[in-house]
Amino acid sequence: MEATAEPKTKDHAALADTFNKDEARVDWHDKTLWFIRQKRDKAAWQIPDWEHLRETASQIKHNVLSNLHHYLETFEKQAQQNGVTVHWAADAEEHNRIVHGIIQKTGITRVVKSKSMLTEECHLNDYLAAQGIDVVDTDLGERIVQLAGEPPSHIVLPCIHWKKEEIGQLFHKHLGTPEGNSDPQFLAAAARVHLRERFMTSPVAITGVNFAVAETGEIVVCTNEGNADLGVQLADVHIACMGIEKIIPQRKHLGVFLRLLARSATGQPITTYSSHFRKPRPGQHMHIVLVDNGRSERLGSEDFRNALKCIRCGACMNTCPVYRRSGGHSYHYAIAGPIGSILAPGLDMKKNADLPFASTLCGSCSNVCPVKIDIHDQLYKWRQVLAKNGYVSETKKTGMKGMAFVLSSPGLYRFSGAIGRWFSRYLPFMVNNSLNPWYKQREMPQAPKESFGEWYRKNKKKS
Amino acid sequence: MVSQKQKEVMSSREQILANIKKNQPPLVSLPAATQSTTSGLPDERVHKFVTVLQAIGGQVVPVNSWDAIAAYVSKQFPPPARTINLVQELANDHPLAVLENDPHQLESVTLALLKGHFAVAENGAVWITDTRLGDRALPFICEHLALIVHADAIVPTMHDAYERIAGEAPYEFGTFIAGPSKTADIEQSLVLGAHGAKTLTLFLLSGN
Numbered sequence: 001m002e003a004t005a006e007p008k009t010k011d012h013a014a015l016a017d018t019f020n021k022d023e024a025r026v027d028w029h030d031k032t033l034w035f036i037r038q039k040r041d042k043a044a045w046q047i048p049d050w051e052h053l054r055e056t057a058s059q060i061k062h063n064v065l066s067n068l069h070h071y072l073e074t075f076e077k078q079a080q081q082n083g084v085t086v087h088w089a090a091d092a093e094e095h096n097r098i099v100h101g102i103i104q105k106t107g108i109t110r111v112v113k114s115k116s117m118l119t120e121e122c123h124l125n126d127y128l129a130a131q132g133i134d135v136v137d138t139d140l141g142e143r144i145v146q147l148a149g150e151p152p153s154h155i156v157l158p159c160i161h162w163k164k165e166e167i168g169q170l171f172h173k174h175l176g177t178p179e180g181n182s183d184p185q186f187l188a189a190a191a192r193v194h195l196r197e198r199f200m201t202s203p204v205a206i207t208g209v210n211f212a213v214a215e216t217g218e219i220v221v222c223t224n225e226g227n228a229d230l231g232v233q234l235a236d237v238h239i240a241c242m243g244i245e246k247i248i249p250q251r252k253h254l255g256v257f258l259r260l261l262a263r264s265a266t267g268q269p270i271t272t273y274s275s276h277f278r279k280p281r282p283g284q285h286m287h288i289v290l291v292d293n294g295r296s297e298r299l300g301s302e303d304f305r306n307a308l309k310c311i312r313c314g315a316c317m318n319t320c321p322v323y324r325r326s327g328g329h330s331y332h333y334a335i336a337g338p339i340g341s342i343l344a345p346g347l348d349m350k351k352n353a354d355l356p357f358a359s360t361l362c363g364s365c366s367n368v369c370p371v372k373i374d375i376h377d378q379l380y381k382w383r384q385v386l387a388k389n390g391y392v393s394e395t396k397k398t399g400m401k402g403m404a405f406v407l408s409s410p411g412l413y414r415f416s417g418a419i420g421r422w423f424s425r426y427l428p429f430m431v432n433n434s435l436n437p438w439y440k441q442r443e444m445p446q447a448p449k450e451s452f453g454e455w456y457r458k459n460k461k462k463s
Numbered sequence: 464m465v466s467q468k469q470k471e472v473m474s475s476r477e478q479i480l481a482n483i484k485k486n487q488p489p490l491v492s493l494p495a496a497t498q499s500t501t502s503g504l505p506d507e508r509v510h511k512f513v514t515v516l517q518a519i520g521g522q523v524v525p526v527n528s529w530d531a532i533a534a535y536v537s538k539q540f541p542p543p544a545r546t547i548n549l550v551q552e553l554a555n556d557h558p559l560a561v562l563e564n565d566p567h568q569l570e571s572v573t574l575a576l577l578k579g580h581f582a583v584a585e586n587g588a589v590w591i592t593d594t595r596l597g598d599r600a601l602p603f604i605c606e607h608l609a610l611i612v613h614a615d616a617i618v619p620t621m622h623d624a625y626e627r628i629a630g631e632a633p634y635e636f637g638t639f640i641a642g643p644s645k646t647a648d649i650e651q652s653l654v655l656g657a658h659g660a661k662t663l664t665l666f667l668l669s670g671n
Contacts, residue, residue: 032650032651035651036651047585055494056494059491059493059494060493060494062491063490063491063492063493063494065487065488066487066488066489066490066491067487067490068483068487069480069483069484069487072479072480072483073480082635088474088475088476088479089475090475090478090479094475138658139648140646140648140649140657141646141648144648144649157647157648157651158648159648159649160651162649162650163650164649164650164652167649184649184650184652184654185652185654187649188646188648188649188654188656188657189654189656192656192657192658195658196570196658199658200567200570224644224645224646224647224657225644225645225646225657225658225659226603226644226657226658226659226660227657227658229599229600229603229638229659230600230603230604230658230659233566233598233599233600233603233604234566234567234600234604244479244483249493251625251628251629252622252625252626252629254621254625255620255621255622255624255625256621256622258621258639259585259586259620259621259622266647268519269515269519269585269586269587269641270583270586270587270588270621270639270641271641272519272640272641272642272643272644272645272659273603273638273639273640273641273644273659274588274638274639274641275636275637275638275639276634276636276637276638277636278633278634278635278636278637279635279636281593281599281635281636283564290479292475292479292482296479296482296483296486297482297486299482299483299486299487299488300485300486302488305488
């Protein structure tokens with residue numbers, strides 16, 4: 001299960017603190033992601049019916065969630081008729097076992113894998129490595145973080161937190177490129193040669209799934225690099241892993257989702273390759289693994305089921321002021337940012353109790369979401385669920401209780417205000433110190449001499 | 464929740480489906496089929512397609528005859544370039560390739576010459592299916608890819624694209640290809656030629 005994968009050591013705030021130590025790097029990270037958000041805006045504004053498109057996509061997904069049982073059965077039947085073997089996995093562990101079982105039957109140990117957030121969620125790589133299977137991630141960004149022994153920090157841009165000089169150093173160490181060469185063109189070419197060898201020699205290819213069409217039993221995989229296609233077309237066995245929520249009713253609905261996906265993700269009009277796998281080529285074996293891992297439970301929650309509409313474009317991360325300034329790894333979950341913060345507590349409330357608080361609730365995520373998930377509302381609702389279930393830290397609880405106590409008594413409120421102002425003015429070190437969490441990365445404001453209430457009472461008498 | 468006792472006798476498939484049936488909200492109907500509001504005139508479509516494809520790194524070569532394509536290919540990809548031509552209309556100058564049943568043999572292909580079914584104006588994508596690919600690996604493994612699309616065969620948006628696909632012969636594998644393979648994973652610097660074709664030449668054929 002997900003929960004047992006790794007012991008949680010630090011929460012989002014502590015991990016963000018570490019990231020924030022290098023201020024120049026934070027600025028660079030922030031600007032890079034904001035640039036992508038701006039590209040998304042430019043692409044969206046070129047589509048006159050963009051908002052209508054988002055609404056349509058959201059409604060299609062609503063229909064999917066309300067009829068998922070039927071669509072999954074239809075999809076399975078169609079896929080089987082297409083000659084595809086369909087597997088069902090209740091959780092991450094079963095998914096990993098199924099994938100390993102398929103690989104084991106081929107008797108090989110070299111596998112290529114294109115990007116799949118589901119396999120990250122299930123920690124498939126670690127599982128396969130423990131069974132002696134050599135899995136190579138073929139997306140360039142994913143290969144970079146894999147060589148570095150890290151998880152991706154962003155679902156679309158896995159190594160967005162890496163600088164080219166560091167990648168040059170990493171490639172020098174692992175691929176033998178000349179030391180000091182950090183030219184992106186050169187490094188990408190070196191990775192092409194390195195990975196081409198793997199493509200040519202791996203008889204099993206694992207891919208994710210962007211969309212699965214119930215009507216036809218086909219799956220659609222989108223990449224810019226062509227790594228999913230190259231892997232699959234050179235392999236004898238194709239294993240496609242998908243969450244059960246990736247189903248869409250009909251092929252024509254791809255028109256809606258493919259218009260939204262790349263524009264929302266990177267501002268491109270479409271990814272370079274949008275491949276529709278309906279039947280395996282003669283002699284090839286194709287498997288689809290349908291994974292639940294908490295999704296069918298979430299479906300029963302009115303407050304949180306909409307998160308299942310997600311098409312994994314990453315727009316909410318690029319726009320999020322907290323994500324941009326804290327980095328993907330501070331979320332300690334396979335999917336970072338706002339969407340990850342509403343998905344993670346559903347899998348393990350205790351381990352991920354900090355994530356719904358890693359937000360200013362500004363709502364920008366909901367505004368850019370191509371399927372109109374109410375992300376910031378869900379973040380807010382999760383906070384209440386977490387507090388009710390006792391997963392909020394003592395400091396926060398005591399602080400909130402204290403605030404509620406003060407705010408419910410006007411006399412005490414006025415008295416506390418006066419005390420606070422007096423300390424800020426005459427003993428500023430009492431508030432400007434590391435014991436005050438609000439002082440971190442901020443200067444405390446200069447306190448006014450009097451409160452508005454005091455000013456009003458004084459001036460009202462004058463008039 | 465499905466009870467523990469039930470779980471033990473149920474397969475994961477049954478368990479998942481039972482849980483979904485219990486938890487899915489009341490049926491909400493599908494929205495009306497989305498129609499594009501940006502149809503445009505044929506000339507506008509061509510202009511849009513060319514502009515978008517060039518912006519995403521594709522090279523557009525307008526031609527008005529098959530001979531012009533053949534001549535262009537001969538000039539740009541002289542021997543010893545290994546060209547795989549699967550377009551009947553170019554067979555006089557570039558003999559039709561006969562492929563072995565092993566995609567790995569295609570690793571040394573310099574240029575693949577293929578005919579797309581149609582293209583999409585809004586995103587520069589060309590739709591091509593297994594019937595015209597020879598080998599499914601071909602458009603991904605070749606170093607350079609050349610696609611031929613007739614100027615009459617450009618639809619405005621992806622909605623029109625799927626309407627058109629519904630009317631065509633069923634495919635086993637089909638793909639939209641929009642420009643050359645690319646990556647921006649290193650500091651968002653755009654690099655053309657990630658794992659797939661390094662360049663994409665689009666012959667835009669008008670006339671016959």
